[in-house]
Amino acid sequence: MTVATTAPPIKTTAAPPAVRLQGLTHRYPDGIEALRGVTLDVRAGERIALVGPNGAGKTTLLRHLNGLLQPTHGRGWVAGLELVPANYAEIRRRVGFVFQDPDDQLFCPTVFEDVAFGPLHLGVTHAEIDECVAAALATVGLPDFARRVPQRLSAGEKRLVALATVLSYGPDLLVFDEPSAALDPQNRRRLIRLLTRLDSTQIVATHDLDLAWDLCDRAILLAGGTVRADGPTHTVLADQSLLEHHGLELPLRLQGHSA
Amino acid sequence: MHEKSLTRTAAPLTLLEQLDARVKIVCALSWAICVVTIRRTDLPLVATYAALLAALLVSQRRSVGQCLRRFATALPAIAMLVVLLPFFKEGTVLWQLGPLEVTREGLYAAQRLATCAALCVGVLALVWVTTPEAELIAGLRRLGLPALFVGVLAFMLRYLHVLRPELHRLWDARAARTIGRRRPPFRSATNLLGALALRAHGRAERVADAMAARGYAGQWPVSHAHDPPARATLAAVLFVSVVVLLRILL
Numbered sequence: 286m287t288v289a290t291t292a293p294p295i296k297t298t299a300a301p302p303a304v305r306l307q308g309l310t311h312r313y314p315d316g317i318e319a320l321r322g323v324t325l326d327v328r329a330g331e332r333i334a335l336v337g338p339n340g341a342g343k344t345t346l347l348r349h350l351n352g353l354l355q356p357t358h359g360r361g362w363v364a365g366l367e368l369v370p371a372n373y374a375e376i377r378r379r380v381g382f383v384f385q386d387p388d389d390q391l392f393c394p395t396v397f398e399d400v401a402f403g404p405l406h407l408g409v410t411h412a413e414i415d416e417c418v419a420a421a422l423a424t425v426g427l428p429d430f431a432r433r434v435p436q437r438l439s440a441g442e443k444r445l446v447a448l449a450t451v452l453s454y455g456p457d458l459l460v461f462d463e464p465s466a467a468l469d470p471q472n473r474r475r476l477i478r479l480l481t482r483l484d485s486t487q488i489v490a491t492h493d494l495d496l497a498w499d500l501c502d503r504a505i506l507l508a509g510g511t512v513r514a515d516g517p518t519h520t521v522l523a524d525q526s527l528l529e530h531h532g533l534e535l536p537l538r539l540q541g542h543s544a
Numbered sequence: 545m546h547e548k549s550l551t552r553t554a555a556p557l558t559l560l561e562q563l564d565a566r567v568k569i570v571c572a573l574s575w576a577i578c579v580v581t582i583r584r585t586d587l588p589l590v591a592t593y594a595a596l597l598a599a600l601l602v603s604q605r606r607s608v609g610q611c612l613r614r615f616a617t618a619l620p621a622i623a624m625l626v627v628l629l630p631f632f633k634e635g636t637v638l639w640q641l642g643p644l645e646v647t648r649e650g651l652y653a654a655q656r657l658a659t660c661a662a663l664c665v666g667v668l669a670l671v672w673v674t675t676p677e678a679e680l681i682a683g684l685r686r687l688g689l690p691a692l693f694v695g696v697l698a699f700m701l702r703y704l705h706v707l708r709p710e711l712h713r714l715w716d717a718r719a720a721r722t723i724g725r726r727r728p729p730f731r732s733a734t735n736l737l738g739a740l741a742l743r744a745h746g747r748a749e750r751v752a753d754a755m756a757a758r759g760y761a762g763q764w765p766v767s768h769a770h771d772p773p774a775r776a777t778l779a780a781v782l783f784v785s786v787v788v789l790l791r792i793l794l
């Protein structure tokens with residue numbers, strides 16, 4: 286089911302793929318090889334679920350897409366820009382990374398400053414910033430939160446504000462690490478609805494296979510640092526023996542049917 | 545952008561709470577400058593300043609207790625200095641306690657230190673209690689203080705709120721495994737601190753990543769400089785004039 290390797294993206298006339306990884310390998314300084322030759326293409330506008338057991342390398346993969354980690358071997362491109370330090374500034378303008386723990390993402394004294402942080406660094410002027418922040422907060426459904434203090438928000442509100450901090454500079458690619466962790470069912474629904482409405486390309490690393498089922502068109506199963514399956518979500522996540530082989534379980538909704 | 549923080553309680557704001565943070569910082573600074581020039585013999589001035597401070601404090605109604613508590617946290621440090629000073633200043637010896645000598649100059653210096661410290665800490669406590677942290681930090685930044693200094697302060701205040709619960713979680717986890725033995729042996733307490741330091745370090749790394757991911761490359765963006773409202777500026781000018789005039793006249 287793995288996507289066939291295609292030629293390097295350089296001389297194509299069509300828009301470059303949103304993400305292209307070729308033989309991406311990452312070895313941490315202590316010798317652990319978290320990714321071993323990952324090859325995949327993501328077309329603009331796709332919503333992709335990245336699933337796999339603990340330690341599969343999901344977080345490691347995502348961190349490459351934003352220049353937070355550098356490939357040990359192999360190459361990668363985001364929006365046609367190769368993943369090399371010279372391009373990191375431009376890549377970060379185009380990729381919004383929502384971290385697993387909102388307390389890492391919200392580091393400013395107020396929600397306003399947090400949401401304004403990205404745009405101000407990426408070239409939005411002070412004259413436009415109020416509007417930019419208001420629009421991002423309105424998108425996540427928290428229009429009155431600008432003056433709030435991050436430490437006094439509920440877990441669900443923190444999650445939504447964290448999303449606003451990247452929406453505020455309009456990235457083409459959104460990358461999420463465990464977006465539904467610590468959300469109650471209602472807020473989880475709300476997040477899924479919200480993400481479904483956004484047009485940007487999305488890559489979502491998650492253990493919540495039901496969220497993947499509802500949100501994503503395509504699922505990539507990662508285990509031991511390699512791609513084990515890559516195809517339509519409703520095919521990959523319905524393959525019980527494949528999932529069980531990698532320590533995963535069917536989405537709850539399918540378990541209901543088979544029981 | 546300047547509506548009051550929603551985290552406050554609904555009770556009406558006192559005058560001090562309404563003031564722009566920058567105004568309060570500038571006032572506190574002028575106050576401190578006048579206070580450190582006080583001589584030991586300026587007793588009327590000290591009395592007047594103390595009365596002014598007390599009046600400001602009382603005007604805070606519901607946060608008087610909070611101000612006093614903040615003030616009290618600084619007391620031990622001040623007290624230690626005040627007690628030690630008489631022994632370490634050269635001058636006319638008043639009493640001899642074995643090898644230790646208490647000098648007249650030392651006593652005078654201690655008296656002056658106690659006065660200055662009490663007046664300054666008192667005003668700081670007032671500013672702290674009447675200004676939400678976020679506004680205080682924005683105020684310092686807009687006043688043009690070095691970005692690094694304000695940044696460190698901002699992170700400290702922000703992550704204090706994250707690390708404190710983390711310490712409690714560690715503490716609970718330890719208690720759960722030691723079946724709630726009340727007094728932790730010393731080694732276990734140091735282990736706990738080590739664990740907390742590791743977590744703080746991990747947290748710092750992740751926050752640095754989150755900053756880099758949004759384009760941070762060493763420069764903190766300065767939010768736009770709203771001018772404080774005219775009334776606030778007027779209040780500040782008045783306050784500073786009164787404090788300076790008192791200093792000159794008394």
Ligand SMILES: Nc1ncnc2c1ncn2[C@@H]1O[C@H](COP(=O)(O)OP(=O)(O)OP(=O)(O)O)[C@@H](O)[C@H]1O
Nearest residue numbers: 313314315317319338339340341342343344345346
């Ligand atoms: N900073 C690091 N240094 C060394 N090894 C690391 C580091 N971060 C992760 N690893 C290792 O790399 C492997 C992949 O980790 P990664 O965090 O990418 O997995 P994951 O798929 O995100 O797992 P989870 O579902 O638990 O979040 C693991 O074996 C992990 O122990």
Ligand SMILES: [Mg+2]
Nearest residue numbers: 343344345462
């Ligand atoms: Mg992970």
